[in-house]
Amino acid sequence: MTRIAIMTDETGWHTNRLKKAFRARGVEARCVDLADCRIDTTWKPHGIAIPGFGHTLPDAVFVRGIAGGTFEQVTLRLGILHALRESGVPVYNDARAIERSVDKSMTSFLLNRHGVPTPATWAGESRAFAQRVLMRERAASRKVVIKPLFGSQGKGLQLLGDDACEALPSLTAFNEVAYLQRYVDGGRPGFDWRVLVIGTQAVAAMKRVGGDGWVHNFARGAQCEPAELTPSLADIAVRASVALGLDYAGVDLIACAEDGDRPLVLEVNGVAAWRGLQSVTSFDIASLLADDLLDRKCAPFAAPQRALSLAGRDGHA
Structure with missing residues (x-):
């Protein structure tokens, strides 16, 4: 059976949705805190110890969350992800992409370098x-x-x-x-967009309206509303995700009135939450994420197992 490690420092709604989505595809998913992993050159054969996987490595890693900490702690946790990638394990999103998105200055540099519209x-x-x-x-x-x-x-x-x-x-x-x-004024009442990109496709969008003054984050009280995923929003969001090398991304955009309401990218989240977006979206986002990881990153070994799982469900029906 294909085994996935969901790297997270907290379990709950998102991890439950992911585990359910992987389970429906005949894949075992286990939550692991990067803080509990270690580099151990005596731990044969790989030199990486991942709780719950013994002396083996997961078939793939889904990065859902990385706990904050000292510079050394965060460096080690990202180092674990780097080491897994060097060992041939698909990491979704990998450490390089997360480093680019976590560092806002590098995000801005890469967006500008790739011609993605973003504020000065x-x-x-x-x-x-x-x-x-x-x-x-x-x-x-x-x-x-x-x-x-x-x-x-x-x-x-x-x-x-x-x-x-x-x-x-x-x-x-x-x-x-x-x-x-x-600063780009989001109007009255203020709003911005969150667009979710999976692979190289924008799959859903929402408006985040109101919130804490001019800050329109869901965590700061903004209301989530359905939004049309226009070709312009989709194109810019995908270009932003590609510029940072992300497998999946939450792209925050705002309309610039001074530029004909052209969307500008404010930030790109490489460990994106989607609970707010799911509340205004009919399809299951966790399922799309699971499919993309398995089909695009793990296809050589995941496809046969998934075919058996689907055949079993069809036969049972």
Whole structure:
């Protein structure tokens, strides 16, 4: 039987949906915390110990969550994913792609490099340079958002530029890194889009309306509403996911009124949650994710087992 490790630091709604989807395809899925894995060169034959898999490795890995921690802890957890990939295990999304999406500055760099429309962005360690950016943008009647370089769910964002005398906040709260992005007004009531990309296809979209002021994250109280997945939204979201090398991605976009309401990519989430999107979508997202992993990443060994499973269900019916 094909065995999948779902890497997660917490179990619940998402992992239950994934396990059910894999089980329906004749695949065993087991939740594993990366913090419990280890590099062990005496652990033959692979030198990687994954709880629940003994001296063997999973047939594939689905990365659902990576716990925060010290720089060393996070580096080791990503190192486990790197080691699994080096050992021939398909990792969905792999460590390289997650590193690109977690680091907002690298995300912005890659989006810009691949011609994906995204707001102007600046990132550096110089407070003086960041203050000059703020002054220059304010002189042009624009605002900027300062964000933690690492972070999600709209936490730690600050909008700057309302006050003509406003100074850049202390960078202590941002670990001495200034990541600034030109503010795009989402209108009234404010909204942005979340588009889910699986493989190289945009599969669903929703509007996130309202929330905590100008921050439209589901975790900050925004309401999820169905949205048409227009060709423009789909194209830009897929290009963003491909630019970062992601197997699946949650792409956040906003309409830019100054550019004919063309969607701009704000962020790309490489460990995307989809509970909000599932609430306004008729098909089962976990099933699409399971199918994509098995068909595209694990086809050589998963296809025969899945064929047997499907045959068994058809015979039983």
